Amino acid sequence: MSQLYGALKHLVMEYKIHPILVNFTAALVPVSLFSDLMARAAGKKSLEEVGWWSMLYAACITPLTAAAGRLFWMKDDVGVPGMAIHKWLGTALAALIPLLALWRWRFYARGRRPSAVYLAVGALILAALVYQGSLGGAQVFSGM
Numbered sequence: 001m002s003q004l005y006g007a008l009k010h011l012v013m014e015y016k017i018h019p020i021l022v023n024f025t026a027a028l029v030p031v032s033l034f035s036d037l038m039a040r041a042a043g044k045k046s047l048e049e050v051g052w053w054s055m056l057y058a059a060c061i062t063p064l065t066a067a068a069g070r071l072f073w074m075k076d077d078v079g080v081p082g083m084a085i086h087k088w089l090g091t092a093l094a095a096l097i098p099l100l101a102l103w104r105w106r107f108y109a110r111g112r113r114p115s116a117v118y119l120a121v122g123a124l125i126l127a128a129l130v131y132q133g134s135l136g137g138a139q140v141f142s143g144m
């Protein structure tokens with residue numbers, strides 16, 4: 001284990017960085033999608049702006065959330081099926097959410113409202129995110 005890895009792991013474990021960062025990912029993605037949905041329903045440009053910027057922030061923070069998760073890995077997570085899913089789904093989400101933001105940017109750059117297909121794909125990613133959070137929470141509270 002390199003010194004840098006050891007120092008980062010200590011920081012993440014000591015200050016519980018993963019449980020802090022998960023809140024940003026878990027809030028920004030639904031805020032973005034719901035704002036885009038409401039923008040379609042109400043025709044409000046300001047809600048569309050929220051949709052773009054909050055997805056951009058989600059794309060910036062989620063790779064850090066996933067990296068902190070890897071550093072937060074503990075002995076009792078080894079061999080737990082739910083945590084194996086959590087590990088790989090979280091890694092996939094760290095790539096999918098920036099890709100979704102890239103897609104969202106294409107609408108923003110052209111001054112267009114995001115399509116129904118974008119919102120449907122976003123809803124699927126959100127469902128995966130909810131499942132991801134439930135797996136992490138189930139492990140944290142399994143001993144209670």
Ligand code: HEM
Nearest residue numbers: 019022066069070072073087090091093133136137139140
């Ligand atoms: C988008 C990505 C991710 C999200 C939204 C997420 C979400 C969560 C949530 C909500 C918790 C429960 C926190 C609490 O209630 O205190 C948790 C715990 C945890 N997550 Fe993640 N996670 C993500 C990625 C990852 C990745 C890639 C790993 C890598 C292995 C990971 C490892 C862990 C670990 C080790 C715990 C604590 C389990 C324990 O207490 O034994 N997470 N996660």
